[in-house]
Amino acid sequence: MFTAAIRWKLLLLASVLIGGLPVLGAVDLPPDHSPQGYVARLLINEAPFPGEFGYRSEADSKAAMEAILLTLHARSVQLPKPYTRMQVADTNSSNILDVITAGGQRGQVDGFFRDAAGTLAMESRVHERIDYLENIARQGKPGRFARLLNYAVEISNQYFAGTLRVVDRFGSLTYIGSIPVTGGSYAWMTNQPKFHPKGYFVKIPDRDYGALGGNRFFTLKRID
DSSP, rough: OOOHHHHHHHHHHHHHHHOOOSSSSOOOOTTTTTTHHHHHHHHHHHHHTTTTTOOOOOOHHHHHHHHHHHHHHHSSOOOOOOOOHHHHSSOOOOOHHHHHHGGGGGGGSSSEETTSSSSSEHHHHHHHHHHHHHHTTTTTSSOOHHHHHHHHHHHHHHHHHTTTOOOTTTTOEEEEEEEEESSSSSEEEEEEEEEOOOOTEEEEEGGGEEEEEEEEEEEOOOOO
């Protein structure tokens, strides 16, 4: 009789010989110091995975990743007048990496910052969680964990290649209740009533899909 280890090796060999797909969930995260890898890890860290608080579905977590990426992009490009980037993103830079790391370790995106040498850095807890998710994804056939990890990589790669084709689900908002708004998202926070960026930010309600992946998204009040 074959041992389990031998059977496993034979199965892998058979897969290669017949040109089959890999059995394990394949995840290929770019290096964490690369722009693509850094942003992909941010999207992974900010979206819930199966079994975690705020998880609803694979589609919901993917939608949260898309909305977060578009929020970061909105903070990086020309903001609606009369708002300035310093008001909204705590930086004058239009570089998305500077927007992410503005304010340091507890700044615009908690746990994502530049170290003393100016190198892109993350808190150890971020590395630990992503390592944990990768380990789960690589056990057994590709499933939700692998698909979510790879989706973060996919849209991050597309963003930096200029090929992202994600629709801004908040882009057409003109009013929230009686409040005129600019449309688009410019902030997100954990979806709990006590968390609100205050000031000129306006909460996007559930009816406008403002709650995604355990996060609440916020647009800006329109000032004519």
